[in-house]
Amino acid sequence: xxxxxxxxxxxxxxxxxxxxxxxxxxxxxxxxxxxxxxxxxxxxxxxxxxxxxxxxxxxxxxxxxxxxxxxxxxxxxxxxxxxxxxxxxxxxxxxxxxxxxxxxxxxxxxxxxxxxxxxxxxxxxxxxxxxxxxxxxxxxxxxxxxxxxxxxxxxxxxxxxxxxxxxxxxxxxxxxxxxxxxxxxxxxxxxxxxxxxxxxxxxxxxxxxxxxxxxxxxxxxxxxxxxxxxxxxxxxxxxxxxxxxxxxxxxxxxxxxxxxxxxxxxxxxxxxxxxxxxxxxxxxxxxxxxxxxxxxxxxxxxxxxxxxxxxxxxxxxxxxxxxxxxxxxxxxxxxxxxxxxxxxxxxxxxxxxxxxxxxxxxxxxxxxxxxxxxxxxxxxxxxxxxxxxxxxxxxxxxxxxxxxxxxxxxxxxxxxxxxxxxxxxxxxxxxxxxxxxxxxxxxxxxxxxxxxxxxxxxxxxxxxxxxxxxxxxxxxxxxxxxxxxxxxxxxxxxxxxxxxxxxxxxxxxxxxxxxxxxxxxxxxxxxxxxxxxxxxxxxxxxxxxxxxxxxxxxxxxxxxxxxxxxxxxxxxxxxxxxxxxxxxxxxxxxxxxxxxxxxxxxxxxxxxxxxxxxxxxxxxxxxxxxxxxxxxxxxxxxxxxxxxxxxxxxxxxxxxxxxxxxxxxxxxxxxxxxxxxxxxxxxxxxxxxxxxxxxxxxxxxxxxxxxxxxxxxxxxxxxxxxxxxxxxxxxx
Numbered sequence: 001x002x003x004x005x006x007x008x009x010x011x012x013x014x015x016x017x018x019x020x021x022x023x024x025x026x027x028x029x030x031x032x033x034x035x036x037x038x039x040x041x042x043x044x045x046x047x048x049x050x051x052x053x054x055x056x057x058x059x060x061x062x063x064x065x066x067x068x069x070x071x072x073x074x075x076x077x078x079x080x081x082x083x084x085x086x087x088x089x090x091x092x093x094x095x096x097x098x099x100x101x102x103x104x105x106x107x108x109x110x111x112x113x114x115x116x117x118x119x120x121x122x123x124x125x126x127x128x129x130x131x132x133x134x135x136x137x138x139x140x141x142x143x144x145x146x147x148x149x150x151x152x153x154x155x156x157x158x159x160x161x162x163x164x165x166x167x168x169x170x171x172x173x174x175x176x177x178x179x180x181x182x183x184x185x186x187x188x189x190x191x192x193x194x195x196x197x198x199x200x201x202x203x204x205x206x207x208x209x210x211x212x213x214x215x216x217x218x219x220x221x222x223x224x225x226x227x228x229x230x231x232x233x234x235x236x237x238x239x240x241x242x243x244x245x246x247x248x249x250x251x252x253x254x255x256x257x258x259x260x261x262x263x264x265x266x267x268x269x270x271x272x273x274x275x276x277x278x279x280x281x282x283x284x285x286x287x288x289x290x291x292x293x294x295x296x297x298x299x300x301x302x303x304x305x306x307x308x309x310x311x312x313x314x315x316x317x318x319x320x321x322x323x324x325x326x327x328x329x330x331x332x333x334x335x336x337x338x339x340x341x342x343x344x345x346x347x348x349x350x351x352x353x354x355x356x357x358x359x360x361x362x363x364x365x366x367x368x369x370x371x372x373x374x375x376x377x378x379x380x381x382x383x384x385x386x387x388x389x390x391x392x393x394x395x396x397x398x399x400x401x402x403x404x405x406x407x408x409x410x411x412x413x414x415x416x417x418x419x420x421x422x423x424x425x426x427x428x429x430x431x432x433x434x435x436x437x438x439x440x441x442x443x444x445x446x447x448x449x450x451x452x453x454x455x456x457x458x459x460x461x462x463x464x465x466x467x468x469x470x471x472x473x474x475x476x477x478x479x480x481x482x483x484x485x486x487x488x489x490x491x492x493x494x495x496x497x498x499x500x501x502x503x504x505x506x507x508x509x510x511x512x513x514x515x516x517x518x519x520x521x522x523x524x525x526x527x528x529x530x531x532x533x534x535x536x537x538x539x540x541x542x543x544x545x546x547x548x549x550x551x552x553x554x555x556x557x558x559x560x561x562x563x564x565x566x567x568x569x570x571x572x573x574x575x576x577x578x579x580x581x582x583x584x585x586x587x588x589x590x591x592x593x594x595x596x597x598x599x600x601x602x603x604x605x606x607x608x609x610x611x612x613x614x615x616x617x618x619x620x621x622x623x624x625x626x627x628x629x630x631x632x633x634x635x636x637x638x639x640x641x642x643x644x645x646x647x648x649x650x651x652x653x654x655x656x657x658x659x660x661x662x663x664x665x666x667x668x669x670x671x672x673x674x675x676x677x678x679x680x681x682x683x684x685x686x687x688x689x690x691x692x693x694x695x696x697x698x699x700x701x702x703x704x705x706x707x708x709x710x711x712x713x714x715x716x717x718x719x720x721x722x723x724x725x726x727x728x729x730x731x732x
Contacts, residue, residue: 050083078117115144143170155718159188204234205558215244251280278309311340362431421475430539438544444518487527488520523551545579604638643675682711
């Protein structure tokens, strides 16, 4: 207890303001302390100097910057200039100083950290940030300056803004292009995208993203570009081009180029070419014969692709071959054949799958059940006897339902009934599982754990993960297979492939996990890629608490694209656990593979920020808007007194068509904390105007629109201007 009191006293003495009341004396003493410690100075010292708020304090903070060499203390010092934001003259001087430092400081560390700190000024420094993006000689400076400018540049939608973005965007911000690229529609923008795709110095995942956007645009030059990219050196770009040609019905013109890819050394390119040709050449005799040869190939990738092509062909011979492929030795081929057989939607498919059920185990057995439920609407779970008895009673003259009658609970029942254990509450039903577990430094953060694991004591996130894994190991039957892949900056697998569970292997695996201590960054892609290389594994559970920071690919969009490309061959089912942040990546992998995803420990700020990012996109689809609504509700539940969060909930309800509840939430937001903020108020008023307009109450809508315009006078915030633009387009 005495030790605790002593620590508290020392902390108070370190953080308390100096006893002197004379501001000049405070400045002198703080400068003396900072000069003695230089890079060892703690952040609060710079803040205390800036909070004095006088011109001498301002000049003193400028002087401090010349004493520092390390990036972090430099950032703290530059960041502290924000304390002058309410002082009109000094705030302008602060922006000017940071701009000069970012452009002219002698050392790169000073230039980059000044640029990063300038970004904190947001709309107050838009002109200066744009100046840095255009004129700075340093890539890192341009990247830091671009990040807070992106919303503004997306809003402009012109070719010049697109060029600035593509020339300077960082790998970490590239994910923000997804969806926003659709804002750039002009022929000039299309030409810029084509140039960027052809420039092989650009990141391959940026080139692939631009290729996918170009597929949606008109123009003969796009078709020629896609044909050219079939033989590009970057695999991810090749696949984007091949799939794009199939979407644009351009396979016929590129047949010869695609044919060559049937013998490509890259399995995913080979598979993409088979699928594209299969979708388009059903009347080509040469292709049909080649397709049947591919279905008998020793190469499982060719057989996986053939399963797709045979479905497109749907001749008697093709259908018979598909049913034969349900017994293939390779489980990945059986999965591909299962999907095609299900898509045929015939009584023969039902009969075949009912009798196939007893021949499969684990994840494959559940997939057969899900196909049966999709075909019939019946909900017998993995109970083979019930399926056989039902089929025997209904076989004669059976006709499939015209549409899937399942209401969405069948998937859950099939999984729950087949489950042998859980991991963070997610069902485990596969008998060939790999757990991919984050052991980066952030996994040392304290949490209260799950259920009774921590007994009310705060423990590290990694400790909770270990407990969850040990509980899983206790419940998995002997003979089932499992592997664990740990990752921080490096990737460390227990074994090369999933191993059979025995008493001794359980002990070895527990010891392997217990040895690992949280440290380093987050090499997520390399860990998942390694797990996917195991041909025996059919299900992967990924747990992470941070954004990717290390590995072959760190861009979230690039990781998602590449894993999904690999998974066309691997057929892995993903389950995701995200701790402390919202992971679109893990969620998307789970949804795309019929797995599940959960989030733990998400803050209101994180939920609201993510929701608003979706709500700002005019082209957000129904699923995305429902996701935004879910997140807005989470933020409001965590902080019900916030006008900002309640306003976002109102917007989400409006965009999902729930007008009356939207108006209720927007009205409730007028009395909550922060309701007087002009931007929050303007946002609320503009959406209230849109609700009145949709109700035919034009006069009220116009009145509110004008009120919103008045509130926004003088603001340059692109987000608010987007909301204003939408309201003006709807209200006559």
